[in-house]
């Protein structure tokens with residue numbers, strides 16, 4: 001047991017799909033997503049329906065969990081039984097594949113040491129998303145065994161994506177700790193922080209001001225977008241101001257790599273301020289999730305402003321109106337969406353077609369991962385404060401919750417950001 005084991009409460013506690021019902025344009029947007037690529041990806045892409053997670057022979061790493069991370073809350077927010085059943089089918093497969101010692105990922109036992117554990121962190125996070133949506137009573141036990149397995153596996157090293165994204169595992173660790181209070185979980189949190197990349201030091205002495213032609217984990221735009229929430233997460237067991245790290249990191253990122261869309265470039269490592277440089281769609285949705293986490297843990301209004309900037313600019317810019325195609329890299333000053341000439345590829349480490357629209361341009365990450373953008377945004381419309389309810393985003397939404405034993409219903413009627421008026425009925 002650790003010397004000091006406790007977990008501070010977040011400033012605001014997120015509500016779940018049982019309490020939040022998006023309305024108006026936001027609900028229509030989710031329906032468009034369900035009718036588009038996200039809602040049909042398991043029908044058209046063999047990396048999903050033949051995934052090793054589900055007993056097939058294709059990807060057994062991040063693709064399926066990435067998709068479920070958005071597809072599951074989408075189905076439950078829309079209360080669409082068909083979508084829910086398809087999501088649950090894959091969760092059932094993942095649970096069925098759990099080994100006796102708790103290991104969840106589809107790899108041979110002899111290959112565990114080489115398996116990049118980032119996907120294990122991700123699937124554990126997805127299980128908490130599913131549990132919050134469905135209330136499935138199996139998840140607590142599955143997750144406890146899984147996190148025990150991670151704790152036993154870690155030993156002395158993390159590498160590659162696992163080292164870059166260690167803090168994502170804090171989300172399921174905290175989720176379980178809030179239900180069980182078992183001290184070993186906070187020992188695991190400490191261990192992950194010790195073994196992972198130290199982003200505080202990275203930004204304290206920030207040396208990556210120049211556009212990066214060399215690919216590295218510490219300049220990769222998605223890792224950085226995800227890491228914006230790392231200081232807020234660690235503040236829950238280590239103490240300190242949950243907002244400080246993200247403010248410092250963003251100050252440097254916006255100075256050296258900022259865009260007019262309120263984001264930073266990365267194609268796919270940080271790429272300077274030129275408006276012809278791109279930024280990866282995964283980085284957009286991961287920054288949104290980081291801001292949602294920062295709103296919850298840190299409680300500062302500025303994170304909601306950053307979140308709106310991305311939701312109303314960078315996110316829709318990279319996805320077609322029917323949500324059937326998307327870009328890998330978006331550019332602020334994009335005047336055409338055709339493949340670049342071989343001798344005029346502007347991107348640092350991405351190819352000539354990284355900015356064209358398609359259902360799966362470039363790598364297989366953004367295609368499943370952009371699914372999380374709108375559902376998690378919709379789930380952040382309201383949060384619970386110690387003394388009441390916070391209206392985080394002035395978007396059309398309905399909240400049904402219980403405060404001190406009293407049922408409360410709030411509707412926010414709004415066309416924001418298309419109109420400026422907002423009407424609450426409480």
Ligand SMILES: [Zn+2]
Pocket residue numbers: 280281282283364365366367369
């Ligand atoms: Zn991506």
